[in-house]
Amino acid sequence: MTASTTAASSGERERTLEAPKSAKTGPQLYVRAEVRARKGKQPAWLLAAVVVLALACGASLAVGARAIPLGTVLDALVHFNAADGNHAVVHARIPRTVLGLLAGGALGLAGAAMQGVARNPLADPGIMGVNAGAALAVVGGIYLFGITGLSGYIWFAFVGAAAAAAIVYLLASLGRDGATPVKLALAGAALSAGLYSLMNVVLVSSQDTLDRFRFWQVGSVAGRDWSVILPALPFLAVGALIVLLSGRILNGLALGDDLARGLGQRVGLSRGIVALGVVLLCGSATALAGPIAFLGLVIPHAVRFFTGPDYRWILPFSLVLAPALLLASDVVGRVVLLPGEVPAGIMTAILGAPVFVWLVRRGKGASL
Amino acid sequence: MARLSARDLTLQYEQRRVIEGLRTEIPEGKVTMIVGANGCGKSTLLRGLSRLLRPAAGAVTLDGKDIHSRPAKELARTLGLLPQQPTAPDGITVRDLVGRGRYPHQGFFRNWSHGDSSPHDLAVRNALDATATTELADRNVDELSGGQRQRVWIAMALAQETEVLLLDEPTTYLDLAHQVEVLDLVTDLNRRRGTTVAIVLHDLNLAARYADHVIAMKDGAVVAEGTGIDVITEELVRTVFGLESRVVPDPVSGTPLIVPIGRHHYPAPQATETTKPALEIAS
Numbered sequence: 297m298t299a300s301t302t303a304a305s306s307g308e309r310e311r312t313l314e315a316p317k318s319a320k321t322g323p324q325l326y327v328r329a330e331v332r333a334r335k336g337k338q339p340a341w342l343l344a345a346v347v348v349l350a351l352a353c354g355a356s357l358a359v360g361a362r363a364i365p366l367g368t369v370l371d372a373l374v375h376f377n378a379a380d381g382n383h384a385v386v387h388a389r390i391p392r393t394v395l396g397l398l399a400g401g402a403l404g405l406a407g408a409a410m411q412g413v414a415r416n417p418l419a420d421p422g423i424m425g426v427n428a429g430a431a432l433a434v435v436g437g438i439y440l441f442g443i444t445g446l447s448g449y450i451w452f453a454f455v456g457a458a459a460a461a462a463i464v465y466l467l468a469s470l471g472r473d474g475a476t477p478v479k480l481a482l483a484g485a486a487l488s489a490g491l492y493s494l495m496n497v498v499l500v501s502s503q504d505t506l507d508r509f510r511f512w513q514v515g516s517v518a519g520r521d522w523s524v525i526l527p528a529l530p531f532l533a534v535g536a537l538i539v540l541l542s543g544r545i546l547n548g549l550a551l552g553d554d555l556a557r558g559l560g561q562r563v564g565l566s567r568g569i570v571a572l573g574v575v576l577l578c579g580s581a582t583a584l585a586g587p588i589a590f591l592g593l594v595i596p597h598a599v600r601f602f603t604g605p606d607y608r609w610i611l612p613f614s615l616v617l618a619p620a621l622l623l624a625s626d627v628v629g630r631v632v633l634l635p636g637e638v639p640a641g642i643m644t645a646i647l648g649a650p651v652f653v654w655l656v657r658r659g660k661g662a663s664l
Numbered sequence: 665m666a667r668l669s670a671r672d673l674t675l676q677y678e679q680r681r682v683i684e685g686l687r688t689e690i691p692e693g694k695v696t697m698i699v700g701a702n703g704c705g706k707s708t709l710l711r712g713l714s715r716l717l718r719p720a721a722g723a724v725t726l727d728g729k730d731i732h733s734r735p736a737k738e739l740a741r742t743l744g745l746l747p748q749q750p751t752a753p754d755g756i757t758v759r760d761l762v763g764r765g766r767y768p769h770q771g772f773f774r775n776w777s778h779g780d781s782s783p784h785d786l787a788v789r790n791a792l793d794a795t796a797t798t799e800l801a802d803r804n805v806d807e808l809s810g811g812q813r814q815r816v817w818i819a820m821a822l823a824q825e826t827e828v829l830l831l832d833e834p835t836t837y838l839d840l841a842h843q844v845e846v847l848d849l850v851t852d853l854n855r856r857r858g859t860t861v862a863i864v865l866h867d868l869n870l871a872a873r874y875a876d877h878v879i880a881m882k883d884g885a886v887v888a889e890g891t892g893i894d895v896i897t898e899e900l901v902r903t904v905f906g907l908e909s910r911v912v913p914d915p916v917s918g919t920p921l922i923v924p925i926g927r928h929h930y931p932a933p934q935a936t937e938t939t940k941p942a943l944e945i946a947s
Contacts, residue, residue, distance in 0.1 A: 417754075472677075472678075544767070544770070547764060547767075548764070548767055550753040551750065551751075551752075551753070551764060552747070552750055552751055554716055554745070554747035554750070555745070555746075555747055555750050557715065557716055557736070557745075558714060558716070558740065558744065558745030558746075558747065559740050559764070559765070559767040559768055559824065560736045560737035560738070560739060560740025560741070560767060560768035561736065561737075561767065562736050600754075600755065604755055604756065604757070604760070605753035605754055605755050605756045605760075606760065
């Protein structure tokens with residue numbers, strides 16, 4: 297080495313970076329219409345979503361074996377007249393509508409939160425085995441302990457949902473890479489299949505359990521009343537609060553564990569808190585309405601069109617639009633096979649399956 | 665002077681020990697390059713320095729305090745990190761991604777404080793400006809070229825406004841022009857803001873050119889540290905990479921330039937200062 301080698305040309309190094317040449321970046325036409333459309337307009341869209349939800353509630357109260365005009369529905373809500381037959385019908389339908397609101401909101405929120413926590417666009421309380429865990433626990437409760445009241449189901453549902461979530465996470469964490477999105481989805485699918493077959497073993501061997509379970513299992517918002525709904529309310533409220541407040545946490549996790557840690561996030565603790573909220577929501581919703589599939593998958597993806605990838609908006613939009621879809625499914629289910637009814641859980645699956653296929657085919661499975 | 669230092673640091677993945685009893689320092693206000701062969705533990709060291717990996721023994725200290733004893737968010741306001749090959753959420757805009765770098769500066773109830781003069785928007789604007797990505801602000805990150813995307817990630821790290829910044833192979837998969845662009849950008853940052861920078865880099869020649877300080881590693885240990893000229897020698901390249909080479913002054917910067925020899929080419933004897941032929945490795 298000679299002394300001359302030390303003469304680093306610092307002037308060259310000081311040179312600042314040039315602005316990117318337009319030839320390299322190309323015309324700004326690339327800005328996607330969707331980005332422009334949603335910029336700063338989320339509050340307006342959210343208001344529109346609330347209107348849609350109100351319409352779905354109205355339809356849920358108006359449509360059925362005895363159709364009632366919307367004006368009369370409103371009248372029944374504001375000035376109830378027990379002597380009016382139409383008013384009585386509307387009032388009889390209120391618990392069903394409220395239950396759809398609660399279960400739908402819970403599953404929509406839980407789906408969005410799970411997609412964020414697992415960094416997996418295919419995450420859904422159904423696909424990841426959480427609903428299966430809750431359902432098996434309820435069946436076990438009916439079979440082993442003769443639980444009949446739905447207010448008893450809820451505790452079994454929580455335990456089942458939490459256990460399934462923990463098992464899926466542990467299974468997926470085995471191996472060097474930890475819980476990658478693909479491993480989580482695989483573990484969830486495998487556990488779901490296993491839990492449902494166990495459940496079928498119980499149901500096939502016990503006619504009594506099957507009878508009590510049959511109606512509940514397909515996912516329905518019909519035939520429940522206030523005594524069912526009230527005990528679930530505190531759990532739903534706490535779960536919803538936890539998840540709604542975790543938007544920033546989920547935004548951080550979306551960048552990957554390393555980057556999230558680098559930004560000062562406590563990744564394990566964050567995941568645990570959000571998972572607690574998810575278990576409360578899924579357990580309550582499953583106990584209330586049975587395992588309703590695909591709602592938690594479809595809604596957060598549809599919502600992203602309006603919100604982009606910001607969970608602070610994805611969560612409230614999911615909360616509003618998921619019950620709208622569930623109520624709409626329930627209304628459609630009431631009229632397609634008159635005089636019979638198609639349970640809402642089957643209607644959401646009919647709607648959700650094509651979306652699932654589309655998501656898988658899009659091939660972006662691992663990048664969220 | 666060192667703000668960030670490793671004291672008897674032992675790092676391991678499950679049962680596989682990668683680094684044992686390592687001592688080193690990242691000097692304040694300088695650009696430090698960590699170099700070494702594949703699997704020598706340089707990325708593991710960076711993970712240890714950036715608290716992604718908890719030490720099995722020893723400690724990493726920032727200003728004398730163990731980084732694992734400090735609140736995560738407070739630490740994140742001083743010590744920033746850009747991991748290798750980060751992934752952006754689907755459909756996120758450049759502005760939103762850069763804004764996420766503000767996380768450690770935001771409180772629980774100040775999520776939505778925006779507006780042109782808010783610290784959030786000011787920091788994002790400065791970061792976009794410094795990385796020449798202002799024009800890209802409303803584009804989707806998915807649509808950018810590799811070089812543009814890397815500038816955006818660096819912008820995100822800048823928005824974090826830390827005094828120490830650790831980068832893990834920030835030039836991987838970039839073409840040569842973009843590699844130089846990224847390293848120029850990091851140098852600007854160091855010169856203008858006095859940011860202490862540590863980079864794990866594969867390319868020895870670029871490391872030699874851009875480093876104020878070089879840490880060379882082999883088998884989980886530091887084998888040499890100091891200025892590029894002191895550290896990067898033919899002897900070091902032989903020890904660390906098992907490669908015969910000529911080291912000549914870089915005609916542009918004067919820093920050491922490594923010219924590898926390999927089995928099929930022999931150096932012309934008169935062109936070098938070294939007289940010892942490297943023919944024996946050909947056999």
